[in-house]
Structure formats: C-alpha cells, structure tokens
Amino acid sequence: MKYLFGLLVACLLATAAAAESAPDLLVQSVTHDVLELVRQDKDMQNGNSKKILALVEDKILPHFNFRHMTLLALGREGRQATPPQLAQLTDEFRSLLVRTYSKALTEYRNQEIVFKPFKGAPADTDVKVRTEVRQSGGKPVQIDYYLEKLPDGWKVYDVEVAGASLVTNYRSSFAQEIQKGGIDGLIRSLQSKNKSTPAAKAS
Amino acid sequence: MRSGNTLQRRLRVLAVAASCAGLLGGCASAGDPRDPLEGFNRVMYAFNEGLDTVLIKPAARGYDAVLPTPVRTGVTNFFGNIADLFIGVNNLLQGKPAEAAGDIGRVVINSTVGILGLFDVASAAGLEKHEEDFGQTFGRWGVGSGAYLVVPVFGPRTLRDTAGLVLDVTADPVANIGDVSTRNALTALRLVDARADLLPADKVIEEAALDKYAYVRDGYLQRRRNLIHDGNPPREPAD
Numbered sequence: 001m002k003y004l005f006g007l008l009v010a011c012l013l014a015t016a017a018a019a020e021s022a023p024d025l026l027v028q029s030v031t032h033d034v035l036e037l038v039r040q041d042k043d044m045q046n047g048n049s050k051k052i053l054a055l056v057e058d059k060i061l062p063h064f065n066f067r068h069m070t071l072l073a074l075g076r077e078g079r080q081a082t083p084p085q086l087a088q089l090t091d092e093f094r095s096l097l098v099r100t101y102s103k104a105l106t107e108y109r110n111q112e113i114v115f116k117p118f119k120g121a122p123a124d125t126d127v128k129v130r131t132e133v134r135q136s137g138g139k140p141v142q143i144d145y146y147l148e149k150l151p152d153g154w155k156v157y158d159v160e161v162a163g164a165s166l167v168t169n170y171r172s173s174f175a176q177e178i179q180k181g182g183i184d185g186l187i188r189s190l191q192s193k194n195k196s197t198p199a200a201k202a203s
Numbered sequence: 204m205r206s207g208n209t210l211q212r213r214l215r216v217l218a219v220a221a222s223c224a225g226l227l228g229g230c231a232s233a234g235d236p237r238d239p240l241e242g243f244n245r246v247m248y249a250f251n252e253g254l255d256t257v258l259i260k261p262a263a264r265g266y267d268a269v270l271p272t273p274v275r276t277g278v279t280n281f282f283g284n285i286a287d288l289f290i291g292v293n294n295l296l297q298g299k300p301a302e303a304a305g306d307i308g309r310v311v312i313n314s315t316v317g318i319l320g321l322f323d324v325a326s327a328a329g330l331e332k333h334e335e336d337f338g339q340t341f342g343r344w345g346v347g348s349g350a351y352l353v354v355p356v357f358g359p360r361t362l363r364d365t366a367g368l369v370l371d372v373t374a375d376p377v378a379n380i381g382d383v384s385t386r387n388a389l390t391a392l393r394l395v396d397a398r399a400d401l402l403p404a405d406k407v408i409e410e411a412a413l414d415k416y417a418y419v420r421d422g423y424l425q426r427r428r429n430l431i432h433d434g435n436p437p438r439e440p441a442d
Binding site: 096099100103104107140142160162163164165166168169170171172173174176177189190193 | 235331332403406407410411412413414417418420421422425426428429430434436
C-alpha cells in the first residue's frame with residue numbers, strides 16, 4: 001500500500017513537471033521522439049497513413065490548441081460563428097491540419113533539425129520556439145512554433161514554415177468561403193475537402 | 204518530329220483550357236485587396252499549372268528517379284554557388300557588408316575546395332547560405348510590394364518582385380552565356396533540378412489547400428515578407 005502511494009506521488013510529480021517544463025524543451029523532446037519513430041519505421045516512410053495518423057494523434061496533437069488555431073485562421077470572420085459552429089469548424093480544421101502534418105512527416109528524409117537558442121523569459125506565457133531544418137544543397141528552412149501557457153501545459157497555437165503561417169495562410173480562403181456560403185458554407189467545404197483527399201494517399 | 208507535334212498540340216490544348224478557366228475565374232473573384240488582378244492571375248496560374256503537369260513535373264520526376272541523391276545535390280550546389288555571387292551583391296546593396304562578405308567567401312571556397320561549386324563545403328565550415336534577390340533589395344529600400352502577380356513560367360510574384368526578377372535574370376551568369384546550346388541546356392537543367400527539389404512540398408500543398416491558388420498566393424506573400432525582414436518580421440495583428 002505504501003509502495004503504491006509512493007508510485008502515485010511519483011506519477012503526479014512527473015506529470016506536474018511535464019506540464020511545467022519549459023516550452024523549448026517540450027518542442028525538442030516531441031520533435032525528437034516523433035522523428036526517431038519515423039526514422040525507425042519503413043512503413044511510415046513509405047506513406048502508411050494509418051500508422052502516421054496514429055503517431056500524430058498520440059504524440060503531437062495533445063500539445064496543440066486547435067480552438068485557438070481555428071480562431072486565428074478565421075480572423076474577424078470568426079465573430080459571426082455560433083459556439084456549435086465554432087466547435088464543428090475546430091473539428092474539421094483539426095482534421096485538415098492533421099492530414100497536412102502527416103503528409104509532411106512522410107516526406108521526412110533524415111534532414112537535421114537544429115534548435116535555435118530560446119529567447120523567452122521564465123515568466124512568459126506566450127513564446128516562440130525557433131527551429132531550423134538543414135538539408136544539403138539548400139538554404140535551411142525555418143520552422144517556428146508559437147506556444148501559449150494554459151492550465152494543462154504549453155500548447156502550440158501556430159506553426160510557421162519559412163515564415164508562412166500554416167494557420168493564417170487559410171484566412172483569405174476561409175473568408176472567401178464565408179462570403180459565398182456563410183459559416184455553414186465553410187464547414188461544408190472543409191468537410192468535403194477532408195473526405196475527398198485520403199490522408200497520405202499513394203502517389 | 205512526331206513528339207514535337209504532340210507537344211505543340213498539348214500546349215495548344217493547354218492555352219485554350221487556360222483561357223476558359225480565365226473566363227470563369229474572372230467573375231468569381233472575391234476581392235482580396237492585395238490581389239486586384241485575381242482574374243488575370245488565376246488564368247496565368249492555370250496556365251503555369253498546366254505547363255507544369257505536361258512538361259516540367261514529368262521531367263523533374265524522371266530526373267529525381269534516375270539520378271542518385273549525391274548527383275542531384277551536386278547540381279543544386281552548382282547552381283546555388285552561381286546564385287551566391289548575386290546574393291552577395293544584393294546583401295551589399297541592402298547595407299549588410301558582413302553577410303555580403305560571407306556570400307563572397309562562400310563562392311571562393313565552394314568554387315575551389317568545393318570543385319566548381321559541386322560541394323557546399325562553405326556551409327560545413329559555418330558560412331551560412333543566405334537568400335536574397337533584387338525584389339528583396341527593393342523591399343529593403345522601402346518600395347511597396349504592389350499587386351500580386353502570377354508571371355508566366357516563373358510563377359508567383361508581386362509587381363515589385365517582377366521588377367526584381369527582370370534584374371535577377373539580366374544579371375544571371377547562366378543567362379549571359381554566349382553559346383546558345385550551353386545556355387539552354389544549363390537553364391533547363393537548373394529549372395528541372397529546382398522543380399525536383401519541390402516535389403515533396405507539392406504533395407503537402409495538395410493535401411492542405413482548400414483553394415490551391417489562394418493557398419499558394421498567401422504562402423508566397425507571407426514568405427516574401429519574412430525574407431525581406433531576414434526571418435524576423437513583426438507579427439501580424441490577430442485581426
């Protein structure tokens with residue numbers, strides 16, 4: 001009994017430490033773990049969508065704040081969305097981003113990831129973690145993660161690749177859909193997009 | 204001869220398809236303030252996509268399949284080395300002499316130790332590769348970006364970057380080679396090699412975009428803004 005209690009305390013401490021840990025270390029450890037798994041798995045490198053999706057769901061998604069991402073992609077148009085519409089949008093946008101992220105992972109080929117010195121202060125609640133993908137023959141590609149501190153730990157709310165935000169890049173397409181068919185129109189086109197392209201289809 | 208005819212026919216089909224797409228796209232423009240020429244741009248975009256599908260992408264796929272990675276890296280490095288020269292000039296014009304010195308150092312090291320630029324030893328030695336062009340130099344000088352413009356073959360630009368592109372091409376050492384067949388061969392090789400490097404990105408965009416045209420446009424505009432600020436642009440307001 002005493003042993004069990006000790007284990008429980010240890011677990012609680014470990015989770016607390018994970019939630020409290022610095023955002024740059026979080027990005028580093030998640031990136032490291034995920035790429036290590038992809039490197040070891042031939043199926044994933046060959047585009048096995050089920051395995052990759054499971055990996056993304058399991059290791060990456062818990063660290064993302066999709067509601068914030070959706071609001072960011074909607075911009076001012078987001079104000080006209082009702083709470084149920086927003087929930088549905090978040091759901092669909094999440095699927096779309098997961099597919100994109102999974103597809104990008106299947107294209108990973110042992111490029112070196114470098115973590116730039118972290119400039120945030122310990123008291124910050126909104127930070128940018130900068131990384132760089134180095135590849136021979138090309139200029140390094142920047143990948144920057146924006147994270148915010150929430151009660152359940154640091155969450156990513158934006159990702160920029162070579163200076164282009166994967167989130168706000170949707171703003172004008174979303175605005176265009178909303179102009180055509182309102183919020184529901186946007187939900188419908190996201191749904192049909194998510195249905196039409198099977199994630200990591202063979203090419 | 205026969206294949207030449209097929210190609211001509213294909214290109215003609217393409218041109219017709221592009222102008223049809225333009226007629227449809229012209230009325231559907233939702234009116235992004237940065238893209239007043241959207242009707243024209245969508246036609247050009249469709250044309251470029253068609254050209255890519257029938258000609259450039261198949262060539263890039265073949266190139267990618269046939270040549271081993273070290274050879275392809277060598278080709279990319281070779282053209283990258285030529286580009287470094289004018290990256291240096293642009294860094295100088297932007298008032299960044301330290302970066303310019305680094306670029307020239309890269310050219311010197313890679314052209315000699317790196318055997319005519321085939322190996323990028325300068326990066327390994329810690330001389331970072333930069334990305335500069337005349338469009339960015341104009342941006343640094345305070346010239347506004349102007350309307351978004353899709354240029355035939357070259358793809359997304361803005362009015363400012365199109366002016367920059369004209370200078371880039373004029374100054375380009377490959378474009379100034381006297382012997383026509385060498386010039387054409389090198390230009391084609393550079394194009395196909397650059398396209399092959401983009402094949403992975405292609406699939407991701409396909410997966411991500413609701414409207415590919417808008418996705419590419421917005422990505423281009425964000426990326427150029429980032430480049431002009433050398434990777435540290437002020438974050439755009441949330442609205």
